Amino acid sequence: MSITDAGTDASTEAVALTKRDFTSDQEVRWCPGCGDYAILAAVQAVIPEFERKPQDVVFVSGIGCSSRFPYYMNTYGFHTIHGRAPAIATGLAVSRPDLDVWVVTGDGDALSIGGNHLIHALRRNVDLTILMFNNQIYGLTKGQYSPTSEAGKVTKSTPFGSVDHPFNPVSVALGAEATFVARTLDVDRPHLTEVLRRAHAHRGTSFVEIYQNCNIFNDNAFLTITSKDTKEDFQIRLQHGEPIRFGPEGSRGVRMGAGGNCEIVSVDDVGVDALLVHDEYAENPGLAFALSRLAHGPSSPTPLGIFREVSRPAYGEGITAQIEQATAAKGPGDLDALLRSADTWTIS
Amino acid sequence: MSITDAGTDASTEAVALTKRDFTSDQEVRWCPGCGDYAILAAVQAVIPEFERKPQDVVFVSGIGCSSRFPYYMNTYGFHTIHGRAPAIATGLAVSRPDLDVWVVTGDGDALSIGGNHLIHALRRNVDLTILMFNNQIYGLTKGQYSPTSEAGKVTKSTPFGSVDHPFNPVSVALGAEATFVARTLDVDRPHLTEVLRRAHAHRGTSFVEIYQNCNIFNDNAFLTITSKDTKEDFQIRLQHGEPIRFGPEGSRGVRMGAGGNCEIVSVDDVGVDALLVHDEYAENPGLAFALSRLAHGPSSPTPLGIFREVSRPAYGEGITAQIEQATAAKGPGDLDALLRSADTWTIS
Amino acid sequence: MTTTETHTAKTVNELDRVVIRFAGDSGDGMQLAGDRFTDATAAFGNDLATLPDYPAEIRAPAGTIAGVSGFQIHFSDHDIMTPGDAPDVLVAMNPAALKSNLSDLPVGGTVIVNEDAFTERNLEKVGYATNPLDDQSLDAFTVFRLQITSMTMRAVEGVDIGKKDAERTKNMFALGLMCWMYGRPLAGTEEWLTTKFAKKPAILEANLKALKAGWNFGETAELFASSYVIRPQAAEPGTYRNISGNTATAYGLIAASKLSGLPLFLGSYPITPASDVLHELSKHKNFGVRTFQAEDEIAAVGAALGAAFGGSLGVTTTSGPGVALKGETISLAVSVELPLLIINVQRGGPSTGLPTKTEQSDLLQALYGRHGESPVPIVAAYSPSHCFTAALEAARIATKYRTPVFLLTDGYVANGTEPWRLPSEADLPDLRVAFADGFNHSKADGTPEFWPFLRDPETLARPWAVPGTPDLMHRIGGIEKSDGSGNISYDPANHQRMCELRAAKVAGISRDIPLLDVDDPSDDADLLVLGWGSSWGPIRAAVRRARQGGAKVAQAHFTYLNPFPANTGDVVRRYDKILVPEMNLGQLVKVLRSEFLVDARGLNKVQGRPFTAAEIAEKIQETTT
């Protein structure tokens, strides 16, 4: 059987798949209360909608609590090494455009050791759906600060507080030419589900930052934006084509300042017409970037949703096209001819 | 002699230094006509102004044609390995805040293999002056495309044209929380010199992209913005506090669009007051990012100058401060006391 | 059963050594109970060795085998080398703990179980069809079924805490009971609890009550006929503390920094089981320690090398997968000849392997895991406290010879603990380093100049001229350099000379390290048992045991693995048979065979856990008879 046959077994008739079809028999081993459970449940619940058979789906991960994810999916899975999942998945996606390839990673895995592979995958627009579980901590190694931890964080490796200024993952992705960038929350199942749908539908690299609570080493990191009391004030939910409003009865909004940076205003003061209308599809990432700068970490009103979705050929398509063109032009490779493509001489 | 004594030898009296003091005895070995010569000359000419003695200056580089730079400076120098200069320089700068540490790197060195170290140095704001010679090619390895090469580039490794979408180095740096970001040109000595002055004066990481011509493997890559005929139309020279204008008699300008992206306009059409006034010091990087998106590669009007300079504590300062605080609080380390800091018992 | 109020006069039996294993769910606080018992034991003056053993998952599901966390302590009235092969007493807080540990218990051993946890649900989770407390499974052991949970709950009744918190104090009950049984005073633990829960008085009260209740239960229950006493060991006079290998490594580095006068710079990326060295060092900033949690292992070693270029004691700590990433930078350090310490706290490989378990399988990587001819000296620690000395030695070699040095420890010594007779700073070696401070060469015309690769004829070390030093400005790099001047050189003969000089420099260190010490009391042994690193404990214990059984066996142990001590050839050629126990598939043995052409044979265990003395003793037996 050749690999191109693999995905096309006609015997699998079109029976609707369910969550159960995507659930492996492995016992889930995160700490009780971990936000990873909710994300797993959401993925397992939504993935049947995508009408890909389990055998055509692959989850690739690095190392971290989050990277245990593939074991729990009844698909193909590859739990690789720390930080390298985007690179490994690139090879898979480029060589097997017929597959549906996902990457599950953590804030340390993706942005610390794996930063370079992530930004290059984004720049190339490899056809991957990347879910980054951001708990702002190293979970698996028991609680050191991560590149998304807030400055001053006291952890095992920073008993006097970290002196690092953190990354804003959405800004990093936009600076790296990402074509799809979104942010969502472990605890908001509908929002998470919708973002997953959109991310999966996007061709090229989709980068999804999922705020995820690590109740053991960084509990309540996202409390302001998740708790009933404060979430209205702290969640700025982006909706394409709509003026950006939030707060009780949409009383607050976002305006584009003259200097190219977004500012939060009172709608009563400025009027709805002054508000910025969100445009997911803006070719220029300026708007998305400006939105990403509204909050550095979840301690101020934080945009959630899809920052940007634009279309650019996926990397693998370009490679496949060159193969097709070369084959059309030269015919399929003839080994004997290749070896004899230089000056030859014959001794008889 | 302890390392803290090293920099403070009183015998070096305050004689004004000259270019010659910073020129090593090593023969310069770039191809004739290479843009690197001009950058070397500019650095050697301006550095005496900074009133640092040669012994207090260190150039650290990776691997590449550009990375040969340290050999030609009569300072301390470390020609390291491919992509790792920012990491190695971080250790040096953090442990020796008394030194003036520079990094010289190429587009491949900094953005391909070294991308992760670069973005983390920027995020941390380590006190480094990083000069990235961008020739949009791998020079030393004889001409493969780099992460800044334009899409479709035909090189030895991409005979059918590359299918990679390139990075915009200024956007990458801004997405990575850089505090100082500038772009300049090998062939414009005054502009280059002024940018070097500003970069050196900045505390924290200064990131300078220098367009550099590789006349062997990527000749004339920057021709539109350097040639007499076209440069007026293609150079957008950023000046703090000034409306952004360019073109013959400043006939064109840059306006901030409603969607947060910069657009090029005719000044006659919109009037000077509608133009964007450049603000290097804007705390929010939105403006700088929007400007960076005006051009993707030098084939359209390209902003040159200082995109952003903001102040944030340098990483090393934070580390030093913690040492000072701990020492003030606990006194200088007492080894015997440390060993005995747990329960002890005595056998006699 | 229930506590009885009857006060019985209990017998006290004297023992010379005991091994206890606490085992329970990750949430049961077994590591804490073990630590406290260890401290009490240390303070009492017994020699001891410990072995914590925790699951790879952060929090495996409660009650499962994967979630079992164990802590073993071996203590005695004489010096001991291992945490013990098999426990004499197993404290099992739930069915999973019983199931996964029972096979280690020798026939006749004692099991103390928390009967309350043997619910149907818990039994099912681990696949017990019937309750092992009720069938014949435990017939070979002395079993004590205690309702530890209920007794604890009763003890803390009335304290103002939630049910969950109350239940969590059951580890203190177990600890109290064991302290009673082996005569460990409670005072130290009480003090410790008081400090720890100073701000949570209710929790404190509950813990103290549970602890006391455990003790009292032992004292009063008719269940236990006797308690035991293990006399303090007759150790060398001095002040002692209990210490783990990772802490000893951190202290050794701080000491090396003080003694050398070089500020300490640690570049590290967290990884099990090495992270604790980073954690420990980051606490001691008042020693001028700079710790840098890098973005990855390459940046970590790079920053350490950059700091070394600047005159710091540059150190990087990691485990095997991290070393695999650092090879290119270590090769640069070899080429530029700068001091650098690479500390590998080895764990189970290949790849992610068994990340929380121990192994000695990175020796060949340390020797050869780089491109080109790239020799690096290697020092290995053989016990928790020896990590201190080994770190000092590694730093001494690195700074004196201007070379990267590997310090190999492993999960076993890193997390294990033992009593350590504390040295005084005054007794520690002088490690001061002289930086270059002037010209060392003249041009043809007599102008003085600085040659960064003009070597010390004795050590072959090059001068270390740190930035900031007037006149000595120079450039170094990874391209081959001219012998002496250090300028880039593609000259063929020079390259050969430089490769040979770098090799000779490292080989020459053999003149500067102690000879290999052979313990051969009968002086006519045929068999030499030769090891390195953490297998020292079980090897020592096994050799002692074998000798007691009448075997003639010699023993020697490497702290220095590259170069070997100068007398190694003489030593190994003196014995007919050489047995090399290693926690790998045979790495040192390969090097010995190659270097000395002796038919050394391996005893190899790759199970994520240390040898037991019995395993080695058996092999000795087999080899000597």
Place this chain on the structure above:
Amino acid sequence: MTTTETHTAKTVNELDRVVIRFAGDSGDGMQLAGDRFTDATAAFGNDLATLPDYPAEIRAPAGTIAGVSGFQIHFSDHDIMTPGDAPDVLVAMNPAALKSNLSDLPVGGTVIVNEDAFTERNLEKVGYATNPLDDQSLDAFTVFRLQITSMTMRAVEGVDIGKKDAERTKNMFALGLMCWMYGRPLAGTEEWLTTKFAKKPAILEANLKALKAGWNFGETAELFASSYVIRPQAAEPGTYRNISGNTATAYGLIAASKLSGLPLFLGSYPITPASDVLHELSKHKNFGVRTFQAEDEIAAVGAALGAAFGGSLGVTTTSGPGVALKGETISLAVSVELPLLIINVQRGGPSTGLPTKTEQSDLLQALYGRHGESPVPIVAAYSPSHCFTAALEAARIATKYRTPVFLLTDGYVANGTEPWRLPSEADLPDLRVAFADGFNHSKADGTPEFWPFLRDPETLARPWAVPGTPDLMHRIGGIEKSDGSGNISYDPANHQRMCELRAAKVAGISRDIPLLDVDDPSDDADLLVLGWGSSWGPIRAAVRRARQGGAKVAQAHFTYLNPFPANTGDVVRRYDKILVPEMNLGQLVKVLRSEFLVDARGLNKVQGRPFTAAEIAEKIQETTT
């Protein structure tokens, strides 16, 4: 001197072998002249071997020693193994070329110099105080002083090109002259030039004129008393071409892909001297080849492994520093047991070392450069054309045994060329691979399931089930896996079993590779010369030479270095003395000593250039007498 118009009848002498070295400034086009001469020689049917030698700088300053570029060709009427120890004829286009190459020329050798380039300025640049053409320095040689530049300029006069372009054709003049001297026809070169400069007719014309002028000059000048003829070799019948090692490697990979039915995926990051494999492969997309220039070496090998997981033939090409970065990923490949080719075109180390020069110093890195017990098979190519076969073999082993495999070549075979008798696809081995396509195990209740680590009992290979295959969904990873099911397992005994199984799988390959072939014509040699990789040529030549001198010497050469061929122990134990020439400080010799306890000794050269046959022959002489 000037050309004369006198037409003299020239003698033709017959030679059996000649070594010519073209040397000049990087800008002088010596590589091109060498390449063309080689092609003409190949077409003529001589056996040949070439050695290009270019500077590390892209463009070192004109006229300097650092800027000298050389190309040596050895051709003969019989089979030869090396590009020749010393040139018979040196063509030196400027003083720097003369100075840096003269020491290699034996007394009596011929020097052809371009007198025009011996200007005061050029002499000064390389530190000649007086013109060596005018003092006694060249007395020991036969010197021809030709005004190559001026003659070229005159030849191309009237062609419509600039002065610089005109001057640049002087390499064609030199080539034309040498072709005349050794009777190489010009037709091939003329054809090649015509294609190359199809769009630049003026340049074409100038080049053709210069070429012809050179030939004519030889023909007519009274300077050269004779020309030489080297008859075609009596080689095996077949179709031949000239090929470099890097091209042969690329072709071998394409062939392996076709023969196995697995699409080829190359993940690579450019690095000298490996980049040309990437360049070559990226041309052949019509073979379905996917080339991925990654952001770094880690991504390159990662992507190749990802592609292998998907069912491609995953390959990564690099040199030593790149391998140093790939160790962690290779260790993952060992653990997940997926096929992967890692091709190391070795260069001078450590660190950046001598990046454009050759060395064999990464053998121990290939064997041991990873953490944990991480065995990887190793194949090494011994000549340029052998790279093709070696690549096929590496691919066969990787896919059959589901393991990463190292293919070691080096700068010498990679850039060197030799004639290659072309195989036909039909004669190449069948490398077809069977993916898993169904269940292979049953649960206790009889439900069928797929066990990704249930091994083939013969090869110990695990099934390769690629994504897209129905029913076989499974997860793999770097944590230790349960033998069979492949589920994560921390079980101690399982870990030992898996480590041993992985080792046994690799060791078992020895049953599947040819025995070590020993060439011992007298059958009573005492000395065995044993080598690996590219030192084959000089070893063969040296052994032949030694035998001609009467020495009894046996010779064998490893293509497979892990595992060794099954008979290796027998072979090495059969000889009293074993000599192992290596371009390193002794790596294979270490392994042989360890494995077989034989006192093998090294002959070690680490100079960035291959052994000469004389160096090895001398050592053989010394050892056999």
